[in-house]
Amino acid sequence: MFDRLEAVVARYEGISQMLTQPEILGDPKKLAELSKEQSDLEDTVNTYRQYKEVVRQLQDAKEMLREHLDEEMMEMVKGEIEELSGEKEKLEGELRRLLLPKDPNDAKNVIVEIRGAAGGEEASLFAANLFRLYTRYAERKRWKIEVIDANYTDLGGIKEIVFSITGKGAYSRLKFENGAHRVQRVPETESGGRIHTSTATVAVLPEAEEVEVEIQEKDIRVDIFCSSGPGGQSVNTTQSAVRITHLPTGIVVSCQDEKSQHKNKEKAMKVLRARLYEKYREEADAEYAKTRKQAVGTGDRSERIRTYNFPQNRVTDHRIGLTLHRLDQVMDGDLDEIIDALTLHYQTAELQKVE
CATH class of the missing domain: 3.30.160.20 (Double Stranded RNA Binding Domain)
Structure with a gap:
């Protein structure tokens, strides 16, 4: 791991030197490429420098234990060693995470498609709720939403809607939303007060640049x-x-x-x-991800990544077994706790593969 980290630091410092050269400064395309690469390496370099400083302080503290210290000073140094050891372990974990292969699409904008699936009109109404959820989430992130195509029902539901979200790291935050979303509630169209189960599907696609996909x-x-x-x-x-x-x-x-x-x-x-x-x-790369059709499934009630239970104000993500009893806040765009938990889960799985 440390050989790779030293290589990252060397590359980062090499780019810093190149960015001062007249031929690079005079080439906007090359300047942009190198600046982006340096920005991508910055977190890793800063964390590694912090790690090396903690290691240095830890070695100094251990050296002090060899000196003739009074009892009070000895306890103080032991406490410092314990604290620095914990910080060292934490930074090692962070460095392993930072060295994981990056998803090349994480920084991209996204195209999102939502469709009402199983459940008729209630599925369309829930699709409209999901569109509002992602709209509110985008507003919290100061991202821009633009509707591309939509097919509405007479009751205000959405049969299908396609929209773009433009903002830093949009794909990295929303890529786990792919799949069938299940709702359990008493529909507005139900007069008997019975709880119905319906689904809507969500597909999140990274936006492609013209240079990446050439269309004749x-x-x-x-x-x-x-x-x-x-x-x-x-x-x-x-x-x-x-x-x-x-x-x-x-x-x-x-x-x-x-x-x-x-x-x-x-x-x-x-x-x-x-x-x-x-x-x-x-x-x-068939192993990169499930195909789009597999990602959203058929929309059948038994296929779901997440359940939204309105009577119990509960939302459950079935992939990681996470349940929150604040569905009202989630439906208002407060998605970060779920997305953070999913990100940590999949990063941990990748770390285990590496180790």
């Missing part, structure tokens, strides 16, 4: 149509909505959120790139 004009078919609202009624007499079909893969993307045909096409292309990037990534 000959490979797409673009159809223009009128936007529609709840119940399928036409809400726009001008043909501004856009549907793009990627002919080689059969992937179809629609966007009707903007009044401008050009803007709708731009948004639809963004979603298409994200879906193609995910498809190509999975094909290139």
